[in-house]
Amino acid sequence: MQLVVGRIGRAHGIRGDVFVEVRTDEPELRLGPGAVLLTDPATAGPLTVESGKVHSGRLLIRFAGVKDRNDAEALRGTMLIAEVDPDERPEEEDEYYDHQLIGLDVVLLDGTLIGELTEVVHLPYQDLLTVTKPDGTEVLIPFVAKIVPTIDLENQRAVIDPPGGLIDTEQAEVDGGPESER
Known part of the structure; x- marks a missing residue:
């Protein structure tokens, strides 16, 4: 099953970092280092999260292979999609995934x-x-x-x-x- 977990925003700095609009309750799981994400449009990905941190209250991510600001700006507006096992359940008892x-x-x-x-x-x-x-x-x-x-x-x-x-x-x-x- 595929879930939209974020949307790439503007570039930050010159090293290829991007701000990501988070669309998941579990960003540390879905958008953490090592996560491989499909993209919409598909031509942008898949993308692998290299590192991430919170900067000025927003999530800032660096993807493997995105080396500079130009590469980062080309991804702006791209939706990030995670593959999720349909049997996976949230940790909390009264929480549910949309699917x-x-x-x-x-x-x-x-x-x-x-x-x-x-x-x-x-x-x-x-x-x-x-x-x-x-x-x-x-x-x-x-x-x-x-x-x-x-x-x-x-x-x-x-x-x-x-x-x-x-x-x-x-x-x-x-x-x-x-x-x-x-």
């Missing part, structure tokens, strides 16, 4: 099917689960323990306990209508 969640059935506490989990959206403060309902519409579910109390990988389902109005607009609490009608 483990995609395709799960999403059900209410009483077992009512809501839809299929089709995407995990990573935002700075909270992750959201995109659920595609049987009619093709999508709903975003905050991925927090109060709303998603159970992820059952064995039975391929995510159990949710959504507040009123999150799933169906008919359940939404009336707040007085739009500002223009007040």
